[in-house]
Amino acid sequence: MFTKDKNSRYNFELTSFKGDRDINNSIKYYFKRYNDNDGLKIFVTTNSEYSKSTKTKDLAGNIVSFSLSASVTFTVNYGDNVKTYKFGESSSINNMQNSLDETIVEKDIKRNFGVLFSEKLILKLATIKWF
DSSP states (O other), rough: SSOOOGOOOOEEEEEEEOHHHHHHHHHHHHHTTTTOOOOOEEEEEEEEEEEEEEEEEEETEEEEEEEEEEEEEEEEEEEEEEEEEEHHHEEEEESSHHHHHHHHHHHHHHHHHHHHHHHHHHHHTTOOOOO
């Protein structure tokens, strides 16, 4: 996938996205850099899930930290072959006084999840014997 060999080029066609918008946009952006119009056409559908839940509270019942978790299911079609890959990640953030700052940090984490999921898929696809 990363060699100069002409047979190792790919053309990713991202066909459908369901789930979290921020994660999906990150995945779309990431895959743009790997497209080669002359390469093997690979169709990818994406279904992402994201959740934010309370992780810890103080004695007064105020939220101290949140747990963020995301998962994605990629369905990859190439030729007559179909494979499904599922990846998951989690992180935690402290509750912030400024809700805008918290939203920005949360969006950054979602984007990082999308990049991480994309990299994991690329590594899986690099190990496939295509023919």
